[in-house]
Amino acid sequence: MCSGIFMDRHTAIGEHTPLWLVSLVMWMLWGVAFRAQHYASCGLLLITVACLGAASHHAAWRCFPENHVALRPLATEQPEVAALRCRVTSVLQSSPLPPSQPLATVPRSVETMFLAKVDSTRHQQAWVPSCGRIRVRVSGHLLGVEVGDRLEVFGSLTLAPRPVNPGQPDLRAADRSERILCRLDVSYPDCVKVIECGRKL
Secondary structure, eight states: OHHHHHHHHHSOHHHHSOHHHHHHHHHHHHHHHHHTTOTTHHHHHHHHHHHHHHHHHHHHHTOOOTTBTTBTTBOOSSOEEEEEEEEEOSOOEEEOOOOOOTTOSSOOOOEEEEEEEEEEEEETTEEEEOBOEEEEEEESOOOSOOTTOEEEEEEEEEOOOOOOSTTOOOHHHHHHHTTEEEEEEESOGGGEEEEEOOOOO
């Protein structure tokens, strides 16, 4: 299975090959070979498991709905202004204030981060249905927001940064493993408005 995942991650085999159909065919061939006690049954079983691994990885890594927030409009490495409506799905986390750096040109502030599930995006004068998970980062303390709240957020939509130096974590791959394709950077807490309170447990 790991070999199938590796093959799908680093090649475009899933774009041109119906992996689920290949897995089904290989499984049927394995059944025939197993009943006939043919020596090739073990090899066919391993190929079937590899194809299943590639198919499941392809579905999770590359298959997203057409109305995904990162695909309409297409999110890029350059920040794009976006207005979203989403529901908070994780506990809000605040990063501590970093120590002052004498050479820093722009002072950094406390940041509030959370995950959210998008349900609509603003397009011209209308809200259109959308979907997808995003990672939201707000500059400053975000108060009065709880898990389950529905928010209207204005910020900059962008892809997670790629590693620049050797050994640096690949944040984009880490996000994608959680089916998160983009991030929303919010400059001020006032750009976040609660439009519906979640159910309190």
